[in-house]
Every structure is written in structure tokens, then in C-alpha cells.
Amino acid sequence: MHCNHCLFYVAGLFVAYAFDDISQKKVATQSHTPEGQNTEASNAVDRKTSTCMRTLPIGRNNPQKTVWWKVDLDGVYNIQSINILFKNYDGYEDRQRGRFAGFSLYVSNTGVIQGSRLCYKNGPHDHLPPLNFTAICPESGRYVIFYNERYAGSTYPTGSELENVFTELCEVIVKGCNNPSFYGSKCDIPCPTNCSDSTCHIQSGACFTCKPGWTGIHCNKTCTDGWYGVNCSQQCVGHCRDGVTCNQQTGQCDTGCDKGWTGVMCDKGILEGGKKD
Known part of the structure; x- marks a missing residue:
């Protein structure tokens, strides 16, 4: 050579x-x-x-x-x-x-x-x-x-x-x-907290994907009401009690269901007599 x-x-x-x-x-x-x-x-x-x-x-x-x-x-x-x-x-x-x-x-x-x-x-x-x-x-x-x-x-x-x-x-x-949770020319800047897998763009610090419940380039914005999941890409489908929005991370109704509905996401209707649809 x-x-x-x-x-x-x-x-x-x-x-x-x-x-x-x-x-x-x-x-x-x-x-x-x-x-x-x-x-x-x-x-x-x-x-x-x-x-x-x-x-x-x-x-x-x-x-x-x-x-x-x-x-x-x-x-x-x-x-x-x-x-x-x-x-x-x-x-x-x-x-x-x-x-x-x-x-x-x-x-x-x-x-x-x-x-x-x-x-x-x-x-x-x-x-x-x-x-x-x-x-x-x-x-x-x-x-x-x-x-x-x-x-x-x-x-x-x-x-x-x-x-x-x-x-x-x-x-x-x-x-x-070497530390995948850091970025920058000296690898000394922590990736944003809500980046999925705590990894981000090595130059800009932008998240590749967000943890469930978060959105934005740096995953620093919560989901708007009625949306949940990774990058806030899923719409709430249930009937949560008193019109409360679903959990922005899981999509579940943490406070329970409105009358006539059941399931962790309150998406299963109940007929009279206690039978499910």
C-alpha cells in the first residue's frame, strides 16, 4: 500500500x-x-x-x-x-x-x-x-x-x-x-428527556421518535386533548367519565368510564341488564 x-x-x-x-x-x-x-x-x-x-x-x-x-x-x-x-x-x-x-x-x-x-x-x-x-x-x-x-x-x-x-x-x-444519550461535537449535551430510547440526532439533538404522550422536534410538548401514544399519533377512542380525555401515554381512561361503557379504554358498550355489546 x-x-x-x-x-x-x-x-x-x-x-x-x-x-x-x-x-x-x-x-x-x-x-x-x-x-x-x-x-x-x-x-x-x-x-x-x-x-x-x-x-x-x-x-x-x-x-x-x-x-x-x-x-x-x-x-x-x-x-x-x-x-x-x-x-x-x-x-x-x-x-x-x-x-x-x-x-x-x-x-x-x-x-x-x-x-x-x-x-x-x-x-x-x-x-x-x-x-x-x-x-x-x-x-x-x-x-x-x-x-x-x-x-x-x-x-x-x-x-x-x-x-x-x-x-x-x-x-x-x-x-x-459512546454514551447514546448525549449529542454534540464533544458528545457532552444530554438528549432531551422525552426522546424514545434516550437517543437523538447527534448534531441537532432532535428526537428520532418521542416517548408516548409527547411530541415536537425535541419532544417537549404534551399531546393535545384526545390524542395519545408515540408522537401523539393515536386518537382516544373511549368514553371516559365526565368527558375527561384519555391518558396521553396509554390511551386508557384512568378515572373510569361514562355510564354504559366499560373496558380500560372505555370502548365497549354495555346493554341493559349488564350484557356487553
């Missing part, structure tokens, strides 16, 4: 120096690994640039069409950026950039791409990615997932390698706050 790539690597780290490295030596897995080689997924989080993970090749005519690598941060964290150092070979930089072209980065709470939040996509009209790549990704999640594919009929950036596409990640550095 050329020295200049090492300098770029250091520069990439320096950009996000105020944030914590939350992926170092965490548990990593990948879709497939060549036998008999020291190229397991954990090589991308060991902070040794001389060791890289590697997968079986993907390609339009290869048996494997997709590849993924992911790291489990061992908890939900506020993420600021994702820095990837792709492996380079002397004189083959363009080939390597073409191999990584088209890749995506996801942030997930479950570890699967379905339902994850797309952080970055190298689209068909984009340039080939640099071998030292950083994506700003102000998300909250437990897993960071690298994904790439090579399907016949799909369009990839000009210069993409389409066959025998090896994925070799030497380091994946996820920057964020």
Missing part, C-alpha cells in the same frame, strides 16, 4: 476526531469468507490497516451476486460518520475503485437490510468511490451494514468492475458518541 493512502487514512480520522470510535473491536460478520485465509470479518474493526476482511467474489457470471458485511455496535448509538478504508494494490487503484462501485451503507436496529435506514448509496451516475471513503451519517442504530451486488441488467457507475468483484475492507470506523 502506498504511503499516501496512509496519510489519507489519518486525515479521515482527523475530520471526526471529536467523536468516539464506536466500532473498534466490536463483533463483525460477513456473508461469505474464502477458506484457508485470514480474511474474516473482524479484520475490518481491529484497527490494523495491514489486515483486511475479504469475501468470495460476486459478479454477473459468478455464483455469488450479493455481498454484505456488518458490525454489531452492541447497543443503540448516535452515529455521526462512517469511514471505510478499502484495500489498495500498487498500480491497481482504478480496478479496486471499480470493485467497490455501487455499494450501499445502512444503519439498522435489527441487523437486516429490510427496514434499515439507507445512509449512503453509490448510484449509477456517481463517480467511482475513493479508496478512503467517509459518509456523514447522523443516524441512530445498533448495526452498520455494507452491501454490494452485481446483477445482470442492473446499471452501475461508469468504470465498475462487473466480474470477480472481491470485497476487501481494511478498516470500518464508525464515529459517534
Whole structure:
């Protein structure tokens, strides 16, 4: 590897120096690994640039069409950026950039791409990615997932390698706050009290979702009468005693039901003789 790539690597780290490295030596897995080689997924989080993970090749005519690598941060964290150092070979930089072209980065709470939040996509009209790549990704999640594919009929950036596409990640550095309940460039500002899971946008402090009964960007406003639940998105459905509104967190009628109604939400009518509708 050329020295200049090492300098770029250091520069990439320096950009996000105020944030914590939350992926170092965490548990990593990948879709497939060549036998008999020291190229397991954990090589991308060991902070040794001389060791890289590697997968079986993907390609339009290869048996494997997709590849993924992911790291489990061992908890939900506020993420600021994702820095990837792709492996380079002397004189083959363009080939390597073409191999990584088209890749995506996801942030997930479950570890699967379905339902994850797309952080970055190298689209068909984009340039080939640099071998030292950083994506700003102000998300909250437990897993960071690298994904790439090579399907016949799909369009990839000009210069993409389409066959025998090896994925070799030497380091994946996820920057964020070690304490997920804090945000800011120094990770020293508490997230608003009513943010769900006590996590918030790492730059602005805005809540991703609110605890039941609260709404607003910083979840500092109570639900208006007649509404309850997460982000105040559910309407009270019962007949609470004396017209009192339902509990803004649970939707239940804490003071009891009006005459003729029953149930914790007072949504079940009672016929004469005590029988329910």
C-alpha cells in the first residue's frame, strides 16, 4: 500500500476526531469468507490497516451476486460518520475503485437490510468511490451494514468492475458518541428527556421518535386533548367519565368510564341488564 493512502487514512480520522470510535473491536460478520485465509470479518474493526476482511467474489457470471458485511455496535448509538478504508494494490487503484462501485451503507436496529435506514448509496451516475471513503451519517442504530451486488441488467457507475468483484475492507470506523444519550461535537449535551430510547440526532439533538404522550422536534410538548401514544399519533377512542380525555401515554381512561361503557379504554358498550355489546 502506498504511503499516501496512509496519510489519507489519518486525515479521515482527523475530520471526526471529536467523536468516539464506536466500532473498534466490536463483533463483525460477513456473508461469505474464502477458506484457508485470514480474511474474516473482524479484520475490518481491529484497527490494523495491514489486515483486511475479504469475501468470495460476486459478479454477473459468478455464483455469488450479493455481498454484505456488518458490525454489531452492541447497543443503540448516535452515529455521526462512517469511514471505510478499502484495500489498495500498487498500480491497481482504478480496478479496486471499480470493485467497490455501487455499494450501499445502512444503519439498522435489527441487523437486516429490510427496514434499515439507507445512509449512503453509490448510484449509477456517481463517480467511482475513493479508496478512503467517509459518509456523514447522523443516524441512530445498533448495526452498520455494507452491501454490494452485481446483477445482470442492473446499471452501475461508469468504470465498475462487473466480474470477480472481491470485497476487501481494511478498516470500518464508525464515529459517534459512546454514551447514546448525549449529542454534540464533544458528545457532552444530554438528549432531551422525552426522546424514545434516550437517543437523538447527534448534531441537532432532535428526537428520532418521542416517548408516548409527547411530541415536537425535541419532544417537549404534551399531546393535545384526545390524542395519545408515540408522537401523539393515536386518537382516544373511549368514553371516559365526565368527558375527561384519555391518558396521553396509554390511551386508557384512568378515572373510569361514562355510564354504559366499560373496558380500560372505555370502548365497549354495555346493554341493559349488564350484557356487553
